[in-house]
Amino acid sequence: MFTPLQLARRLARRLAGLVATLVAASFVIFAAVYAAPGDPAVFLAGGRDKLTPERLAQVRAQYHLDEPLVVQYGRWLWDTVHLDLGRSFKYSDQVADLIAARLPTTLQLVAYATLLYVVLGVGAGILAAVKRSTWVDSAVVGGTTLAASVPSFVAAIALVSVFGVQLGWFPVTGAGDGFTGTLHHLTLPALSLALGALAIISRVTRQSMADAAASDHVEAARASGVPERDIVRRHVLRNALGPIVTMCGLVMAGMLAGTVVVETAFGISGIGSLLVNAINTHDFPVAQAVLLLMVTGYVVVTTLVDLAHPLLDPRVKEART
Amino acid sequence: MLLSVNDLTVTVPGTARPLLDSVTLHVAEGEVVGLVGESGSGKSTTAKAALGLLPAHATTTGSVRVSGTDVLALTGEELRRHRSTTVAMIHQDPRAALNPVRRIGDFLTERGATKEEAAGLLAAVGLPDPARRLRQRPHELSGGMLQRVVIAGALAARPRLLLADEATSALDVTTQAEILTQLREARATQGAGLLFITHDLHLAAAYCDRVYVMYAGRVVEQRTAKALFTAPAHPYTRGLLSCSPTLGETRTLTPIPGRPPSLSDAFDGCPFVSRCGDAEDACGTWRPEPHGLEDGGEVACRRARASAGPPPVRRNEKEGASPK
Numbered sequence: 001m002f003t004p005l006q007l008a009r010r011l012a013r014r015l016a017g018l019v020a021t022l023v024a025a026s027f028v029i030f031a032a033v034y035a036a037p038g039d040p041a042v043f044l045a046g047g048r049d050k051l052t053p054e055r056l057a058q059v060r061a062q063y064h065l066d067e068p069l070v071v072q073y074g075r076w077l078w079d080t081v082h083l084d085l086g087r088s089f090k091y092s093d094q095v096a097d098l099i100a101a102r103l104p105t106t107l108q109l110v111a112y113a114t115l116l117y118v119v120l121g122v123g124a125g126i127l128a129a130v131k132r133s134t135w136v137d138s139a140v141v142g143g144t145t146l147a148a149s150v151p152s153f154v155a156a157i158a159l160v161s162v163f164g165v166q167l168g169w170f171p172v173t174g175a176g177d178g179f180t181g182t183l184h185h186l187t188l189p190a191l192s193l194a195l196g197a198l199a200i201i202s203r204v205t206r207q208s209m210a211d212a213a214a215s216d217h218v219e220a221a222r223a224s225g226v227p228e229r230d231i232v233r234r235h236v237l238r239n240a241l242g243p244i245v246t247m248c249g250l251v252m253a254g255m256l257a258g259t260v261v262v263e264t265a266f267g268i269s270g271i272g273s274l275l276v277n278a279i280n281t282h283d284f285p286v287a288q289a290v291l292l293l294m295v296t297g298y299v300v301v302t303t304l305v306d307l308a309h310p311l312l313d314p315r316v317k318e319a320r321t
Numbered sequence: 322m323l324l325s326v327n328d329l330t331v332t333v334p335g336t337a338r339p340l341l342d343s344v345t346l347h348v349a350e351g352e353v354v355g356l357v358g359e360s361g362s363g364k365s366t367t368a369k370a371a372l373g374l375l376p377a378h379a380t381t382t383g384s385v386r387v388s389g390t391d392v393l394a395l396t397g398e399e400l401r402r403h404r405s406t407t408v409a410m411i412h413q414d415p416r417a418a419l420n421p422v423r424r425i426g427d428f429l430t431e432r433g434a435t436k437e438e439a440a441g442l443l444a445a446v447g448l449p450d451p452a453r454r455l456r457q458r459p460h461e462l463s464g465g466m467l468q469r470v471v472i473a474g475a476l477a478a479r480p481r482l483l484l485a486d487e488a489t490s491a492l493d494v495t496t497q498a499e500i501l502t503q504l505r506e507a508r509a510t511q512g513a514g515l516l517f518i519t520h521d522l523h524l525a526a527a528y529c530d531r532v533y534v535m536y537a538g539r540v541v542e543q544r545t546a547k548a549l550f551t552a553p554a555h556p557y558t559r560g561l562l563s564c565s566p567t568l569g570e571t572r573t574l575t576p577i578p579g580r581p582p583s584l585s586d587a588f589d590g591c592p593f594v595s596r597c598g599d600a601e602d603a604c605g606t607w608r609p610e611p612h613g614l615e616d617g618g619e620v621a622c623r624r625a626r627a628s629a630g631p632p633p634v635r636r637n638e639k640e641g642a643s644p645k
């Protein structure tokens with residue numbers, strides 16, 4: 001049990017760590033985009049053919065591109081902290097508006113994919129662990145390995161060709177409207193996103209459960225005639241949850257930054273495609289904002305997983321942080 | 322007869338000798354029976370047989386009956402019910418026997434106690450503040466407290482037979498004495514039989530009505546506790562007694578020479594022959610079989626049988642003996 005003071009101190013330490021990570025990440029992002037080959041001023045001035053040195057200098061001054069990296073970074077950080085992400089070089093819109101328009105689709109896609117790989121992956125892992133060393137176990141391991149070895153764009157194309165074109169069950173492009181429409185449109189993209197994660201999640205579940213099943217207290221429960229269902233649920237799976245939840249969180253956090261391929265394959269305009277376009281067109285403010293958002297998402301998800309650990313295993317005291 | 326193990330032989334692949342070799346053992350209603358021997362002598366395997374919990378891939382001959390039910394023939398739901406209602410095991414290491422992430426109350430209710438009974442069970446085994454204990458998790462309790470919890474868990478289903486596997490070996494002596502008293506009382510209240518496994522022969526002799534001594538998967542001697550202590554018939558039992566210190570005696574401690582046999586040691590004759598001070602050449606080929614003693618006990622020793630009665634303890638001779 002924690003006193004309120006301990007709890008507050010714990011949360012404060014967490015938050016400080018989170019902020020420090022974000023500041024460090026933001027500088028790396030800013031510097032990386034800054035160092036990327038190609039000059040955004042050329043693009044902003046309207047292309048090479050109309051370019052004069054005066055025009056170029058004027059554009060650089062207008063967008064503060066002539067200042068040193070650290071000054072530019074400081075200016076950007078100051079604005080970002082004040083929730084001003086700037087304007088897109090390309091669209092002239094507020095970056096925040098661009099992201100707000102695209103983010104829901106990506107979040108829905110990631111949430112749907114997460115739901116799929118958690119339910120299917122953990123389910124398959126439990127099945128393999130319970131039926132260990134039988135054909136079911138081999139089938140799960142073999143099937144998920146096969147699924148993971150197929151790149152997601154290949155899986156996307158295969159899914160489109162079978163379920164979209166030949167069977168006509170699902171639309172092949174767009175994100176859909178309303179709840180059922182979205183669900184309908186995002187099923188194939190979410191599935192192709194989730195396929196690769198299935199192998200990791202099912203393997204971690206299987207191994208973690210095998211470790212938990214080898215504990216003495218499981219044999220003790222079995223010797224006491226506790227029903228096998230309860231043993232699997234309350235002793236094996238319950239004790240195996242730590243690694244499973246961690247892995248699910250990490251995969252989900254990774255997915256937030258990894259939707260580009262699937263969004264492109266299914267013609268969904270989400271954060272991923274926004275980022276790729278921004279990078280291709282040297283749209284600094286957009287690229288930086290999207291990357292920062294992805295890093296924030298990653299850090300927040302992993303922090304949440306960390307915070308959930310003491311709930312899963314009461315022996316984990318926060319003293320270790 | 323409550324527990325009746327008859328001529329039980331358990332063989333697993335990859336070992337030179339059986340885990341259990343022709344073990345015959347009985348526990349009557351309300352009786353406290355001790356099972357003594359070195360590590361690896363087959364004590365725990367014998368107890369687990371009463372739960373139908375033998376190693377995977379083991380082949381068995383002989384029978385294990387609890388209240389007339391053939392335990393080795395039980396499967397599925399019947400076996401589960403047998404384990405949950407008829408027989409309960411008290412494990413050696415309480416910290417390992419409890420799930421670290423679940424509450425003490427869950428441990429008890431899972432074993433058949435209702436929420437109201439659970440607090441009563443904890444109070445019955447001498448745990449103070451039982452209502453609070455129910456909400457705690459194992460890491461918040463000491464080893465002695467956890468052993469009480471495990472005993473309460475074993476009593477929860479009101480079993481006919483209790484198996485205590487080194488239940489107090491890990492505890493300090495005062496806690497041990499308290500827990501043994503609690504166990505005896507709880508057992509008496511429920512009228513259950515108790516198979517008390519220990520490596521401590523003195524404890525067994527003091528605590529039990531009858532004692533079986535096991536060596537290398539065999540029962541070598543079965544006596545009432547008093548007879549075992551005053552006139553041990555098997556050289557191994559005498560060895561066990563003379564290698565543990567007792568208060569008020571000035572004799573030197575005599576360890577049994579050699580080492581306990583492992584599963585890769587096979588025997589043509591008596592398994593104790595290489596460590597026995599009284600062994601003769603013929604012992605090396607004599608296949609042990611139990612031999613009745615005048616007081617109703619049994620001993621599996623060729624020489625004890627030849628002399629028709631327990632031979633006198635000859636400590637001086639044994640000191641000169643060397644392992645073959």
